[in-house]
Amino acid sequence: MTTDITKAEMRPPAVRQGAEKDDAPGRGDRFSALAQQHGALVTLLVAMVAASLSFDTFLTGDNLENMALSSAFLAVVALGMTFVIVTGGIDLSVGSLFALGGVLAAWGSQYGTVVALLLPLAVCGLIGVINGLLIARSGLAPFIVTLAAMLGARGILLAITDEGSRTYLVDKDSFFATLGQDSLLGIGIPVWITVALFVLGAVVLRRTRFGQYVYAVGGNEDAAALMGAPVARTKITVYALSGLCAGLAGALNAAWLVSGVTILGSGMELEAISAVVIGGTLLSGGFGFVSGSLVGVLLLKVIQNVINQIGSLDSAYQQVVSGAFLAVVVVAQTWLGRRRRVL
Numbered sequence: 001m002t003t004d005i006t007k008a009e010m011r012p013p014a015v016r017q018g019a020e021k022d023d024a025p026g027r028g029d030r031f032s033a034l035a036q037q038h039g040a041l042v043t044l045l046v047a048m049v050a051a052s053l054s055f056d057t058f059l060t061g062d063n064l065e066n067m068a069l070s071s072a073f074l075a076v077v078a079l080g081m082t083f084v085i086v087t088g089g090i091d092l093s094v095g096s097l098f099a100l101g102g103v104l105a106a107w108g109s110q111y112g113t114v115v116a117l118l119l120p121l122a123v124c125g126l127i128g129v130i131n132g133l134l135i136a137r138s139g140l141a142p143f144i145v146t147l148a149a150m151l152g153a154r155g156i157l158l159a160i161t162d163e164g165s166r167t168y169l170v171d172k173d174s175f176f177a178t179l180g181q182d183s184l185l186g187i188g189i190p191v192w193i194t195v196a197l198f199v200l201g202a203v204v205l206r207r208t209r210f211g212q213y214v215y216a217v218g219g220n221e222d223a224a225a226l227m228g229a230p231v232a233r234t235k236i237t238v239y240a241l242s243g244l245c246a247g248l249a250g251a252l253n254a255a256w257l258v259s260g261v262t263i264l265g266s267g268m269e270l271e272a273i274s275a276v277v278i279g280g281t282l283l284s285g286g287f288g289f290v291s292g293s294l295v296g297v298l299l300l301k302v303i304q305n306v307i308n309q310i311g312s313l314d315s316a317y318q319q320v321v322s323g324a325f326l327a328v329v330v331v332a333q334t335w336l337g338r339r340r341r342v343l
Contacts (some may be wrong), residue, residue, distance in 0.1 A: 005205040031036045040279050042293060046231045051302060055309045065188065067301050069256065072194040073098070073249045074271055075297045077281075079201050080245030081272040082293045083238040086205070088285025089142040091239060093131065093149035094246040099265030100157045101250025105176075106168035106260030107160070113176040115256075120247040127153060128243020131237030146239075150269070161262050170258040180255025191250045197245075201290040206243045214238060218285025275300055 052056045077094050084091045101120035108115040127149055135144045156163055172179050182189050205211040213234045216224035225231050254260050279296030281288025303321055 020073075040299055041296045044302065047302050048298065051306050051309070052303055055306070058305070058309060063305070065186075067298075068191045069188050069304055071301045072188070072190040073253045073256075074268065074275065074301075075194050075294055076197060076245050076249035076252070077268060078272045078275045078280055078293045078297050079197055079290055080238075080242035080280075080286055081269075081276050082201070082281055082290050083205065083214055084242050085273070085276050085281050085283060086144075086214050086218045086288040087235060087238050088221070089135065089235065089238070089272070089281075090146065091128075091131070091242045092126065092143065092146040093153055094242060094272055095265040095268035095270075096150045096157065097127060097243055097246035097265075098250040098253070098268050100124060100153045101247035101263060102159055102254040102257075102264060103161060103168060103250075103260035103262060104247075105251035105254040106170050108255075109168075109170045109176045113174065113179075115171075116176045117248075117251055119252045121244055122152075124243040124247025124250070126243070128235060128240040128246075131243070132239030135239065136232040136235035150237045157262060161260075162259060164262040166288075167262065170254060170260075172258050173264035176255050177258050179259070180252055190255075190256060193252065199293055205290055208239070210234070215286060218287075220286070242288055255302070271300065286300055298304050 021129070030221060048058075057063055077098060081091055081094060097116065101124050104120040104123055105116045108117075131142075131145050131149050134140050136144050136145040161167070172181075179189055179193075186193055205214060213224070213229045213231075216229045217231050217234050221231055250265070253264065275296035276288070276293045277283055278299060279289075279292030280295070307321065
């Protein structure tokens with residue numbers, strides 16, 4: 001009588017036990033990686049199901065459209081922030097650049113759509129380049145440099161609006177206004193633009209050499225330099241990209257509101273950072289993905305919408321819930337990162 005013997009059974013007991021020990025860390029490491037990458041998506045789906053069961057108006061077309069539009073502008077800002085944080089940096093200037101971009105776009109709209117779009121991109125992109133140069137070439141801390149840029153951009157905004165007393169309007173019949181107010185297949189054009197930007201951002205970060213440099217700089221800057229990665233150029237580029245995204249988001253928002261509102265953008269930098277971190281990007285750098293940032297934005301907007309649906313809660317609870325949720329996510333990321341290193 002013959003007996004089938006597997007290769008695992010033919011190995012000595014000590015070898016089999018060692019193999020089992022090796023398999024366990026592999027499974028644990030994969031679980032930790034999946035939790036970091038898809039935890040926000042699972043939470044978003046659970047939150048949407050719970051909200052739809054609790055509120056009849058949550059899944060209505062008007063409510064979903066409003067959430068999508070309000071998410072689009074923050075998502076564009078968060079896209080640029082993702083690249084910055086993956087390199088291990090931070091950009092506190094995006095909220096002020098968002099407001100500045102909106103005012104510049106509204107002012108430039110009187111000269112046509114091209115000026116309305118290019119002017120905020122040029123100015124906000126230039127401020128981003130300056131941030132990158134100071135950080136990469138002078139070795140200054142990103143927190144200090146971008147904080148100064150935040151104050152400077154807000155100062156420029158106040159200067160061109162007479163201390164905020166002047167509001168530039170956009171002609172409702174202009175092509176620029178249609179970019180913010182018209183829809184395609186029932187979905188607002190800003191949403192389509194945001195989706196296209198995220199697809200492009202995902203390709204750039206995951207499939208290009210520049211994306212590899214971004215991960216390398218965030219993982220270990222010294223090692224990246226030894227491998228020949230252009231560390232300074234990569235940093236300058238990601239901060240320029242962050243400025244461009246903030247300026248574009250501001251321009252689209254101005255087209256949507258048909259005006260350049262000076263009080264917008266306050267605290268948006270913290271919302272963008274929260275969305276990126278909630279989406280799974282590590283604040284320490286070296287790990288992250290743009291799709292997670294989009295999920296993080298949507299999750300924040302769902303939480304805000306649920307609080308608005310309740311009605312009896314003050315809007316301040318949005319900040320409390322968002323802050324508490326961010327703290328939980330950061331703690332979870334830290335624990336998962338340590339667990340992966342131990343395994």
